[in-house]
Amino acid sequence: MRIIVTGGSGFLGTHMIRALKNEGHEVKNIDLRPSRDNDVNTIIADIRNTDLMKQHIKDAEVVFHFAGLIEAGESVKFPQKYVDTNISGTISVLEAMRVNNIKTIIFSSSAAVYGEPLNIPIKEDDRTIPINPYGMNKLAMEGLISSYVEAHKFTGVALRYFNLYGPEEHHMPESHAMPRFIKQIFNNQEVTVYGNGEHKRDYIHIRDIVSAHFKALDYAIKNPEKYHYFNLSTEKPSTVLEIAREVEKAMNKQAKITYLAERPGDPLVLYANAQKARQYLGWQAQVSLEDGVKETVDYFLKYWEK
């Protein structure tokens, strides 16, 4: 198939494009920055620029929409910037799809749409009251996609996930726990955890997320002109301390852990139920935390050696 990926130079996009190309798909990436892989057809463009999007989002059957700003904490400080990039950018992408008659979109949503959950594990139809602008953006972006499904006979799939991890995760700055812990232990720095480290989170390996996107694409093709939304979860949450211990084990080195004050609005346990994805997509997370952390640590050690 001919597939356009927005944000294809990022962490998820890089893995996704490689996997799509391996399966023989023809891929075009749209991002503000070049791809890490030289063989990726990349258009450097801002998704907020509707004219440019109309020019480049064409001659494809599907769009995987990953581009955007991703830091919940930063979104609290700069809500307007988040709305401009994530929400206005998504309107641009959808408009470009509409005028060029591309009707299928697979979207990276987030468990941040749920905010402070009332029930754990979270189910798709639990209440969605985001507690930061990032989560609000994701919910609004889902709402835009479902509006295009209704008004223009689009097919949309939103995949909601928590903490991705895996090789080649390089966010700037890196606020995500796994690469941060690996770096801090490697550099003999203190590993900082909030509260007592017993907060449980859902860490999901990038390969499992990529495989879910393939299943979502199949599902979209078989179930057109509808809006679909799924949680992606391992259903096996780990405490922050367990993650640190797993990294220590893989690095064969002890962490110096420093405990910082608890962050307000940081729920103790946060993970989702993945029954719907199991049932309709036939998807289930496969990579164990032990194997995934080992692979990630090996990647970073080799990367820093270079």
Ligand SMILES: NC(=O)c1ccc[n+]([C@@H]2O[C@H](COP(=O)([O-])OP(=O)(O)OC[C@H]3O[C@@H](n4cnc5c(N)ncnc54)[C@H](O)[C@@H]3O)[C@@H](O)[C@H]2O)c1
């Ligand atoms: N990483 C996670 O843990 C996680 C969890 C839930 C959801 N998500 C979502 O998955 C998607 C991908 O996440 P990621 O970790 O790969 O992030 P990332 O920051 O590595 O990738 C995002 C990409 O979008 C590009 N981008 C940003 N603004 C743009 C703009 N205006 N125009 C064009 N390109 C722009 C960036 O250059 C970057 O390459 C995001 O939408 C994110 O919200 C990520």
